[in-house]
Amino acid sequence: MFASLLAAAAWAPPAAAAPYSSHSQLYTCCTDSAAKEAMFAEAAQSGAAFIRVDVAMDTVMPEFAREGARDWSGLDEVAGLSGRHRLPVLAVLHGTPRQLAACDEPWERRRLCPPADPGEWGQLAGELAQRYAGRIGHIQIWNEPDARWAFLGGPADYSRLLVASWREIKQRSPGTQVVLGGLMDSHAGGRAWLEEVFQAVPQAPQAFDVAALHLRGPGPELSPQIPEMAAYLRDRGRQVPLWVTEHGYPSDPAWQRDPRHSAGERSQASYLAETLPALALAGAEQVFVTLHDGGGGAFDSEGILEGTGRPGGSFRRKAAWHAFRNAVQD
Template identity: 25%
Template structure:
């Protein structure tokens, strides 16, 4: 959900950066070779998720990665927006993704890439680009394979879409989220990624922590169960969850209806029941905005989350969202999730991340 809004908010910046960095190449035409760092799949691994970095200048990309590396973070989740990378069929603008991946790898940081945001040409007529699913899952699979071919050995893991259990990220009509169609997306992308880079981890689900509300949202437990029913088993190596909850600490949600912690437990039960108990759930976004709480409370929530998360059976890496506020002092939660303020000064949450990273 958060990333969909970011796509819109950074569109002008992205367009400017892409215009200066775009190159038209076959997706495998790549001469730079920097060995990636592998992502440690332990629940004690702490990363930073930073979707806004896609719209940053080269100087700000490097400054961001220098900051989080200095905090002890060695893995970063980046945004790979299909609508900008392949704006027309067969024309690839890799410049900004190259910049981010090169900069992360040069610092010994592993990369998790989120492949999302279909371009207008790949969606059904009349659909909204970015938030609408592709008209053909095979077209998405081809793009995912092109990404994996280009970044083979340099991007460690890929997420398939972002929060498809919300109409804000999966705008396909009055029926709302479609776990069966999402399962088809996994089945199309998984073999293409593995053929291009057998060592890459493919992460499915990428689910927002929401409760079911008609055609607007579907809770992650129901979504995962319906994914399995549609044949998703065998087409992902791990699942992921975004366990945001602004008013309750993560560790205190065990008995709270539809809390992220209870949803985690439900997802694990679904995985175990389908023979996937050996696979993990990654938390690829978690944060607490300082528009909702003060900075000390933000740090306390992040500390609580990282403390509890690593104790859960089957927990994978946890990524804190995000590096820097868009607009410190704003009343909008999407502007204030950073562990750094807009002026690059640290909030107390930086110390919380350092303590675990």
């Protein structure tokens, strides 16, 4: 029991931490070490409670490796950075090892397929939870699974994946918190998709500790979506924390869709100064703000840091970084 309490303490942010965190777009496999260090440093100095990192499961279990081989090197590095910067990690797991994929897609898209055997993917998630118990305490099952760009399976496929992962994680590391995949569609369409997930496998409505959605768009439209999702979950017997695992606003005026915030970097900052406390007051227990630029279109300027994290690059703090820091301190 005492060891479990110590492990739980290692996973948690300080009790007085603000409900604001960093969506870092840090890939454990592929972001270089200098950029990883810089992202952790900037997120920690901003006052973020958590840092969200991407774990591509197809790189943990490489396609042509010998049976049972795992490549944990990138995540080992992230776990070390988490300890040094005292910044807890939300690990978002996505990607199917190609040798486990259920659909016949071109090689580059096969990682988006659901696994033929969800139990095998779940076992890999459980191995990860066990290896990093006491160092990584929150695991998110896939990113935007309701979006075809991210997951080529349907709601029933995700339901089986979620339940298999939940079982393995809780068996191997009972204290690890399982986070539902963040929904891209935060409106009625997303809830309809989630209802299909819940209906597909009886255990699915119980197979997570934290619910998640992604919120972008004009500020006044966002806050009502928090109580709407909370009410939906309560009606299905779940009263769990609700996290916004992606939130951001571009600094390029060409992509600024809120007419009250449309004048460039200053408007990105004023947008976050408005939306962060509003989302927290609406009931979001954590709001993860995009840390750095990159991703195409509006995402190319959505970070509170200018810079993409590519090798040899650097970051510059925008006014929005300071707005985030001010929100943490308020």
